[in-house]
Amino acid sequence: MLYGIIEAGGTKFICGVADENQIIERISIETTTPQKTMPDVIAFFKKFDIVSLAIGCFGPIDIRKNSPTYGYILQTPKIAWQQYNFLGEMQTHFDIPMFWETDVNVAAFGEFVLGAAKDAKSCLYLTIGTGVGGGYCANGAFLPTLLHPEMGHIHLKRLDGDSFEGSCPFHDDCVEGLVSGPAIEKRAGKKAEEIPEDDIIWEMVARYIAQALQTYTMVVSPEKIILGGGVMKREHLYPLVRKYFLEYINGYIDFEALGVTMDTYIIAPQMPDYSATYGCVELAKRLVK
Amino acid sequence: MLYGIIEAGGTKFICGVADENQIIERISIETTTPQKTMPDVIAFFKKFDIVSLAIGCFGPIDIRKNSPTYGYILQTPKIAWQQYNFLGEMQTHFDIPMFWETDVNVAAFGEFVLGAAKDAKSCLYLTIGTGVGGGYCANGAFLPTLLHPEMGHIHLKRLDGDSFEGSCPFHDDCVEGLVSGPAIEKRAGKKAEEIPEDDIIWEMVARYIAQALQTYTMVVSPEKIILGGGVMKREHLYPLVRKYFLEYINGYIDFEALGVTMDTYIIAPQMPDYSATYGCVELAKRLVK
Numbered sequence: 001m002l003y004g005i006i007e008a009g010g011t012k013f014i015c016g017v018a019d020e021n022q023i024i025e026r027i028s029i030e031t032t033t034p035q036k037t038m039p040d041v042i043a044f045f046k047k048f049d050i051v052s053l054a055i056g057c058f059g060p061i062d063i064r065k066n067s068p069t070y071g072y073i074l075q076t077p078k079i080a081w082q083q084y085n086f087l088g089e090m091q092t093h094f095d096i097p098m099f100w101e102t103d104v105n106v107a108a109f110g111e112f113v114l115g116a117a118k119d120a121k122s123c124l125y126l127t128i129g130t131g132v133g134g135g136y137c138a139n140g141a142f143l144p145t146l147l148h149p150e151m152g153h154i155h156l157k158r159l160d161g162d163s164f165e166g167s168c169p170f171h172d173d174c175v176e177g178l179v180s181g182p183a184i185e186k187r188a189g190k191k192a193e194e195i196p197e198d199d200i201i202w203e204m205v206a207r208y209i210a211q212a213l214q215t216y217t218m219v220v221s222p223e224k225i226i227l228g229g230g231v232m233k234r235e236h237l238y239p240l241v242r243k244y245f246l247e248y249i250n251g252y253i254d255f256e257a258l259g260v261t262m263d264t265y266i267i268a269p270q271m272p273d274y275s276a277t278y279g280c281v282e283l284a285k286r287l288v289k
Numbered sequence: 290m291l292y293g294i295i296e297a298g299g300t301k302f303i304c305g306v307a308d309e310n311q312i313i314e315r316i317s318i319e320t321t322t323p324q325k326t327m328p329d330v331i332a333f334f335k336k337f338d339i340v341s342l343a344i345g346c347f348g349p350i351d352i353r354k355n356s357p358t359y360g361y362i363l364q365t366p367k368i369a370w371q372q373y374n375f376l377g378e379m380q381t382h383f384d385i386p387m388f389w390e391t392d393v394n395v396a397a398f399g400e401f402v403l404g405a406a407k408d409a410k411s412c413l414y415l416t417i418g419t420g421v422g423g424g425y426c427a428n429g430a431f432l433p434t435l436l437h438p439e440m441g442h443i444h445l446k447r448l449d450g451d452s453f454e455g456s457c458p459f460h461d462d463c464v465e466g467l468v469s470g471p472a473i474e475k476r477a478g479k480k481a482e483e484i485p486e487d488d489i490i491w492e493m494v495a496r497y498i499a500q501a502l503q504t505y506t507m508v509v510s511p512e513k514i515i516l517g518g519g520v521m522k523r524e525h526l527y528p529l530v531r532k533y534f535l536e537y538i539n540g541y542i543d544f545e546a547l548g549v550t551m552d553t554y555i556i557a558p559q560m561p562d563y564s565a566t567y568g569c570v571e572l573a574k575r576l577v578k
Binding site: 060064121139143144146147149150151153154155170215216218222248250252253258259265 | 353356363411427432433434436437438439440442443445446447460500504510511512546547548549
């Protein structure tokens with residue numbers, strides 16, 4: 001049996017097909033407009049006899065099954081995709097069971113089932129890249145939400161003296177506006193991957209990420225926090241984030257008494273470029289089992 | 290069959306016994322020390338032939354079933370109760386199934402099963418009183434957490450010009466430190482229930498609560514938010530909180546498109562003084578079914 005998967009991201013769509021054991025083919029298609037991108041997506045899957053399809057899509061999307069716009073992309077800044085009936089379009093071409101979720105939730109699911117959180121009962125996955133998004137998975141399921149989580153848009157407390165204007169059009173001081181790749185580039189005048197490890201900017205970035213993680217921990221207290229995305233490819237960030245996280249917790253949670261060390265609590269994805277792919281494969285399999 | 294329940298709060302323990310249909314007896318015992326309070330609790334339940342017991346306890350508590358200190362109260366400011374093996378003590382006296390959770394989680398559960406959120410798939414319950422605590426319940430279950438939620442201790446962004454020192458010993462500017470009953474009293478110089486409705490302080494309190502709710506919504510996006518506790522008995526706060534909540538959301542979530550109005554999203558508990566009681570009764574029943 002063959003299973004289809006789509007990771008629909010803001011810059012590229014990754015489409016793939018897997019059998020029971022492995023990924024057979026995986027391609028990348030540029031995200032432009034539905035009129036240009038979707039025919040290529042559909043043509044790819046027409047080559048295979050897939051039995052189910054799991055889609056992890058950039059948000060905001062409508063994931064409420066009883067909603068008239070279930071399967072739609074909602075008010076995204078990518079204007080061409082606003083109110084696009086993504087799931088409906090796929091169902092026109094493929095009469096098979098489909099799963100519809102956010103891209104970060106399927107990545108969280110992948111790491112939960114097969115990756116860095118596979119021994120945990122719950123995990124929070126935060127991707128810090130072009131945007132900042134969070135997914136959450138507990139006991140192998142997603143939360144029944146009104147909208148999906150929008151964890152990149154919680155507000156942070158500014159560090160003293162930080163007057164950077166941020167990069168989010170909606171919020172002065174949200175996580176995405178302060179530590180996404182574009183925010184770091186705007187602040188530093190160069191891309192995150194070009195900034196030296198000892199640049200003082202990383203202290204600031206790590207403090208803001210740590211502050212966000214403190215909030216998530218107070219709200220859902222996950223057993224694992226996984227930090228992924230392009231910005232976190234700068235691996236020197238992990239120990240900095242762990243250090244400042246404990247500073248912000250300020251003894252309020254006694255991690256030592258809970259038997260939890262920071263290097264097992266705030267961790268990297270085990271499948272950095274494949275979390276969402278494997279999450280989708282597993283979700284597609286479950287649709288027919 | 291008779292079911293036992295304990296709402297163990299910081300100032301009083303409510304102990305009760307219910308049959309299938311109703312609460313038969315419900316008493317209040319002052320929270321002093323384990324040596325003084327617990328014998329009264331045990332004596333109360335010895336009068337009945339209860340088949341199970343559900344306990345909702347003030348935190349922090351250890352709720353990890355595989356932990357050696359499962360059932361203990363952890364590092365609470367109430368020194369006499371630190372490291373107290375609450376569940377173990379009850380099990381010494383009663384050889385019956387027991388359920389152990391935080392007081393706010395069982396209140397969330399009560400409102401989810403029988404109250405204001407009974408038509409929702411998920412709800413967040415925030416109690417604003419002597420402290421500020423949050424519970425969360427989805428599909429009739431609690432999250433598998435490392436610790437339990439500590440929602441009252443997320444940090445807030447200070448309103449311009451607000452130099453109030455706060456009332457939380459751990460955090461300068463957390464929800465509990467800014468809007469709990471003692472925080473309001475410290476700021477105003479009189480008790481929350483004595484402050485007139487048109488006092489400017491309520492605008493500030495409502496803004497801080499709204500900011501906290503915005504964060505919770507971005508992280509877990511519950512279908513309902515229930516605001517309870519002593520401070521929320523000042524009912525004029527609800528419309529103010531709803532107004533400022535929408536201001537903080539700033540159009541990022543289109544509630545209208547989701548078919549959600551604020552007066553059905555941010556709501557009062559349906560069983561203000563009984564949420565936790567009925568939550569515990571239901572949990573105690575499930576232990577033997």
